[in-house]
Amino acid sequence: MEKSILVKSLYRNTNDYLDKTVKISGWIRTLRSSNAFGFIEVNDGSFFKNVQIVFDSKLDNFKEVSKLPISSSIAVTGKLVATPDAKQPFEIHAEEISIEGMSSSDFPLQKKRHTFEYLRTIAHLRPRSNAFSAVFRVRSVAAYAIHKFFNERNFVYVHTPLITGSDCEGAGEMFRVSTLDPKNPPLAENGAVDYSKDFFGKETNLTVSGQLNGECYALAFRNIYTFGPTFRAENSNTARHAAEFWMIEPEMAFADLQDNMELAEDMLKYVIKYVMEQCPEELAFFNQFIDKGLLERLNHVVSSDFGRVTYTEAVNLLKNSQKEFEYPVEWGIDLQTEHERYLTEEIFKKPVFVIDYPKEIKAFYMKLNEDGKTVAAMDCLVPGIGEIIGGSQREEKLDLLEKRLEELNLNKEDYWWYLELRKYGETVHSGYGLGFERLIMYITGMSNIRDVIPFPRTTGQCEF
């Protein structure tokens, strides 16, 4: 086929094309016509904005074109003409419009506004709307920014496994993965399901974190990150939880909690800046239609130093705040979203790291501090969301890690390879996890996780 050029090129390199004949392809967003001429707004998905096409009765197929339904796909050849007095910078004066695929006239995304709830039921078509075109372009650009950031710092990208035979992670409920007969599974002598007959010869689940595997690679490559899907079989039907989501988990050897916070802050700023540079049209749209304070907030984040506060200080700040919380604040509690948001939105008015949490409310692998009662954990809280990053320095001492497993009644044998990392050249090391969807919600202002995942999987929902 003769290649059509991307609409993005017309917008980004307009001067290369002005007053020349260009060919574009795309889908009709709007069309109005009279007996003599007409206007089409075409979008080709390469760019947020449409191109206006002007056509008239000199076209052979003027009548057919005039009646094309929304979402029909066309290829347009014509001259690109500057329109200094119009809203859009240029338009194409069509010399030829070929109809690639005429849409049925009942295309569900007509010009009127739809609720996001309704659009979820047509997840195969919603990326053709302005809002979702913007969301998923930003998602793609942000994903690239993540890879670019870690690549520039020489982090090795590791694909940690999704199917896991270990129940080590303890970070949530898991989905079972099996090929056994679901109705009549083979049973062992003791009456339990005989997983030795399953595909992997053992019980297997979908992972809730790549961290433990990631640590193996950090202790070989020094700096690594993962970026892949993660699963939670939690029955929580909220706007912030999905059963399948993507997570970024960097891990650094020879790095302590301070280094960890620096990396997290640099990464968040880098990604936000990159999206602001690459997607100004999308962010302007979100700022206007989704979240009026978005651009101000993003600008504030990239230009401010994140706050840092210990858990103990944070608890005191909250207790002294005179604010009535639904869950009362006491040293030892796990901070709730209301507390996190109050800290970052009201007290610090910017992103803030809370560090050194009580060991009882954090995972077994976190580094015990010298006080014997807190661990070198860090949560990064951001305005509007609450926790966006959770991480820690890891316990690198074999004896302390083993003691912690015992205290929690965890089986040391299950962790043999994780413990061996401490036996063969332990180092101070640290890492964190960033939920990618939370980041996209933060950057776009979208308030439901279902609207930043192309085909979301949540309790009771697995369509498309």
Added chain:
Amino acid sequence: MEKSILVKSLYRNTNDYLDKTVKISGWIRTLRSSNAFGFIEVNDGSFFKNVQIVFDSKLDNFKEVSKLPISSSIAVTGKLVATPDAKQPFEIHAEEISIEGMSSSDFPLQKKRHTFEYLRTIAHLRPRSNAFSAVFRVRSVAAYAIHKFFNERNFVYVHTPLITGSDCEGAGEMFRVSTLDPKNPPLAENGAVDYSKDFFGKETNLTVSGQLNGECYALAFRNIYTFGPTFRAENSNTARHAAEFWMIEPEMAFADLQDNMELAEDMLKYVIKYVMEQCPEELAFFNQFIDKGLLERLNHVVSSDFGRVTYTEAVNLLKNSQKEFEYPVEWGIDLQTEHERYLTEEIFKKPVFVIDYPKEIKAFYMKLNEDGKTVAAMDCLVPGIGEIIGGSQREEKLDLLEKRLEELNLNKEDYWWYLELRKYGETVHSGYGLGFERLIMYITGMSNIRDVIPFPRTTGQCEF
């Protein structure tokens, strides 16, 4: 912590550091010492090569350092000195060596060679060996090259779902995903397992391809790609099959089979070139120790135009070749690896696209050619591997696609959203799938897929 610099920086920007005091951190690969001085080869994982450390009895902890076991982690401060007469370009004359973590002396990766089979049993430690350090650095660099390639061409990166409720793909056996009681699942009135009580309210599996979801996004963004994990529950215990692997699936609207082949060829050449530029040390290692013809083959690939041949021509070439194949060649058969390798290695002596396969041996969604018996499929075959890419132009005509579903006794209702893509602005569109592990095997010369996946999952194997 005072930051140590990456060994990669010392190698890539040597002149910035020569005759200056530097601090590095890493793990001991080799150590030999006398009463007065010693040599340590340190690797920090940021670079394939080690740094040689020279130390002597002026160190406070000379005795302890002298006896450090392999794999102990240390931080070294000292002057970087050029060594023009030695094998390595420089060494560090240690002023201080701090012992971060002394390894147990039974570290399994001693200097002697180990079999790859054995190293699979210590997958948590094998990235500290030369071969796996090289493999997994190349894997990371190749993954970045994929993203960079598609980003430069304005492809939108789409995260298609892994848990799927549709059995549409028909590309292989699937793993069931469930939270039902495995021993006593709830039963419906008809006696079957009642999946309406399962987490998603229906039976769900792990996806075998993101293509159908990807097409939805191509018909909104024009050019998209996926890069994520994919699953096959096939009981095939070969060196080329894994139950969990990563796949890249680009999809382009307004693009036919020719465009598809161009993209695939450009992509392969781009990734190979990028890895050759970024990882010359690793590729030299593979060429010397894993696969003597590797560099010659890779150079040949990036500099030659890929061959193109129809299936019908390919069958004739094979039949006329006088070669005795295990599986006899007749028009209509699915080409076996022996046929594919003969075509690419003996007949074309370079990568070759085979196109226009009989429709009976290809998937329902492939575009029917005008002859009525072949489809616009393409397989890319490469020397040493066979098929590395499979793709096609997609059937964009609603009536033809529905007819094909009927012929194959597939249920149209299951494909309602996929069919709607043809109803609302169909376009000619095309895409392909590239198995990422096959690509890494091709670039490194490694011959077992278990050795290019950090923690492989295969029949009966799900460790770590």
